[in-house]
Amino acid sequence: MCREVLPTAANLITKHVNIVDRCAWCQNYVEDTAHVMFLCDFAREVWAAVGMLSLIAEDPGDTVLQVTKRIFNKGNNEQRAMYGMICWALWYRRNKWVWERVTVSSFGVKSMALNMKTDWSKARKVEEQHEVQQQMRVHTWCKPPEQWIKINTDAACHVNGEMTGLGCVARDDSGQFVRARSRKVQVGHQPRIVEALSMREALSWTKEWRSSRCVFETDAKTLVDAINKVKESQGESMFDTIVDDCRELIKHFEEVLIVFVPRSANSVAHLLAKGAYSMSGLQEWVITAPDFLICNLDLDMV
Known part of the structure; x- marks a missing residue:
């Protein structure tokens, strides 16, 4: 509930600007930061609309600092982000009314906050992906960022030109082996x-067990450039068709990067592709890496 106080002096006029000590919206209570953000009926309506009223209005005597601490201690990441956006939107609405006599509905305040949160999330994702790409631009294999999986992929043609080995290996953000596949x-x-x-093989395989935060590395720069182009392939060659297939498979992932690395950073996948020559059909390993990869996996961690 809002805290009612006794009426004070009439409006003061300083430098031709009316100074009112009452809430610009409800006109019933002294306007302080806590009232504007949490206690006014309009503010409570907004917090209720985003499902956060119980966190905000736990104790009517709380200060702004106390409410903020409670949000960060009890709220989840989504609520913490929304808290900042709603506070900004409420203050914006208050100023639009005080200075321009323009009103914004509770729906408008909520929509403004949601739009800002969406823009903020997109900006963070772009920054995070840029950071990932920067980390990938090295000449030796490196661990992916926290909560990401890295899948290295390669192909190797047999000397007789009649057989091709395909290999892909996945490792987590600590550099530990997750899965591998060859055929x-x-x-x-x-x-x-x-x-x-x-x-294409690596994308198809990975989407069966992972849908977000995947970095696919290959030492084929032409392929990476073709996949990362905005427009679909204009040619009708077999290469263009496979590239279009890769783009379709990428749509199954929430967050994915296709990155070029030099051969020196892709040695495990290359060894796996070459090893496919001596294997019978499709081979897959989960959790435990095949013996012939262990040495190279350890070297990548040095």
Whole structure:
């Protein structure tokens, strides 16, 4: 409930600006920060609309600092972010009325806060992805950022040109082995096509068990540039068709990056692709890496 106080002196006039000690909205209570943000009926309506009234109005005698501390101690990340946006939108609405006599509804305040939160989340995601890309621009393998999975992929053509090995290996943000997969296909293609086949294989495989925060690395720069282009491939070659397939598979992920790395940072996937020559059909490992990869996996962690 709002705290009612006794009426004070009439409006003061200083430098031709009316100074009113009452709330600009309800006109019943002294306007202080706590009242504007939490106690006024209008503010309570907004907090109720976003499902946060119980956190905000736990004790009517709380100061702004006490409410803020409670939000950060008891609220989740979503509520903490929303708290800041709602406070800004409420203050904006108050000033629009005081200085311009323009009113904004509770729905308008809520919408403004939600839009700001969406823009903020997008900006954070762009910044995070830029950070990921910066970390990927190295000549040795490096761990992905926290909560991301990195999948390295490669292809290797047999000397007789009739067989191609495909390999992909996934590791977590601590550099630990998660999964690996390899297989050989009884066809011979030009290098850029087999690299594209390997990426398509890796995307298709990964989407079965992971849908967000995936970094796919390959040492095929032409492939990475083709996939990351905004427009779909204009050509009708086999390479263009596989690139379009990769783009369709990417749509199954919430957050994904396709990154070029030099061969020196992709050695484990290359070894896996070469190893496919001596294996019978599709091979997959989960949690425990195959013996022939362990040495290279350890080297990447040095």
